Amino acid sequence: MLENRTIIVTGAAGGIGRATSLILGAAGANVVASDIDANGADTVEAIRSAGGTACFIRADVGSEPEVAALVRETVERYGRLDGAFNNAGVEQANVPLHELSIDQWDRAIRIDLTGIFLCLKHEITAMLENGGGAIVNTASALGEVAIPNAAEYVTAKHGVTGLTRAAAIEYGVKGIRVNAVLPGIIRTPMIDRAIEHPDFAAGFGKLLEHHPIGRFGKPPEVGEAVKWLLSDAASFVTGAMIPVDGGYRAI
Numbered sequence: 001m002l003e004n005r006t007i008i009v010t011g012a013a014g015g016i017g018r019a020t021s022l023i024l025g026a027a028g029a030n031v032v033a034s035d036i037d038a039n040g041a042d043t044v045e046a047i048r049s050a051g052g053t054a055c056f057i058r059a060d061v062g063s064e065p066e067v068a069a070l071v072r073e074t075v076e077r078y079g080r081l082d083g084a085f086n087n088a089g090v091e092q093a094n095v096p097l098h099e100l101s102i103d104q105w106d107r108a109i110r111i112d113l114t115g116i117f118l119c120l121k122h123e124i125t126a127m128l129e130n131g132g133g134a135i136v137n138t139a140s141a142l143g144e145v146a147i148p149n150a151a152e153y154v155t156a157k158h159g160v161t162g163l164t165r166a167a168a169i170e171y172g173v174k175g176i177r178v179n180a181v182l183p184g185i186i187r188t189p190m191i192d193r194a195i196e197h198p199d200f201a202a203g204f205g206k207l208l209e210h211h212p213i214g215r216f217g218k219p220p221e222v223g224e225a226v227k228w229l230l231s232d233a234a235s236f237v238t239g240a241m242i243p244v245d246g247g248y249r250a251i
């Protein structure tokens with residue numbers, strides 16, 4: 001489906017990013033697995049072991065020079081950029097809004113929202129050189145609704161859905177499609193960390209009631225949607241918010 005397409009994945013060391021990188025690699029893409037965490041190199045090893053093509057480039061999505069270098073090195077290595085999965089993110093601090101520190105706010109906005117902006121900016125610049133491309137951003141069900149004690153995360157993810165729509169309408173005629181996936185709860189290291197917080201853990205059972213499918217999701221279930229959105233099979237899909245949430249937004 002993605003034979004010889006060069007695709008950047010951010011947050012590739014973690015749950016959804018790693019699983020999606022493996023799926024894209026198996027579909028024939030040249031996967032540029034990127035993360036702030038050097039463990040992203042393990043994702044590359046797994047793709048290569050399965051016969052795919054991949055490399056690791058470390059980058060902090062909150063740093064414009066590092067994002068610019070990620071895109072530049074990708075183009076130097078593979079000749080062009082065809083796709084991107086802008087997925088790196090950090091979880092909420094689990095505190096009520098009136099107790100949220102400016103540092104907690106700034107961190108979420110910088111990584112979860114500004115990080116998507118910086119990736120879009122530099123990826124689109126490279127894709128304009130090719131005459132097109134496809135981008136998927138990871139938002140969240142919380143890009144459309146809220147939960148308590150997550151004001152900074154909810155705000156950042158609402159920003160991601162807005163940014164996705166803004167980019168889609170600006171670059172559609174230039175051949176660049178921009179969509180977002182909106183996962184419900186997916187069992188990843190992020191959720192394992194969040195659940196260590198007593199307030200989050202106390203509400204966790206209740207969150208299952210928001211998933212009418214009767215369970216939480218698995219990282220490859222997001223990856224399959226991303227693969228489709230990045231492929232030509234989704235050639236008329238842009239500016240779409242695709243829920244991968246077990247029905248979270250249906251109730």
Ligand SMILES: NC(=O)c1ccc[n+]([C@@H]2O[C@H](COP(=O)([O-])OP(=O)(O)OC[C@H]3O[C@@H](n4cnc5c(N)ncnc54)[C@H](O)[C@@H]3O)[C@@H](O)[C@H]2O)c1
Nearest residue numbers: 011013014015016036060061088089140185186188189190
């Ligand atoms: N797991 C869920 O239930 C869920 C639900 C909705 C949305 N999401 C979103 O999905 C995305 C992936 O989450 P996950 O659950 O796989 O989390 P994860 O913590 O397992 O993986 C996130 C990855 O992002 C990387 N990262 C963090 N800060 C970074 C930075 N500044 N620059 C580059 N990389 C950075 C981490 O090192 C990690 O490898 C996030 O955007 C998250 O908000 C997750």
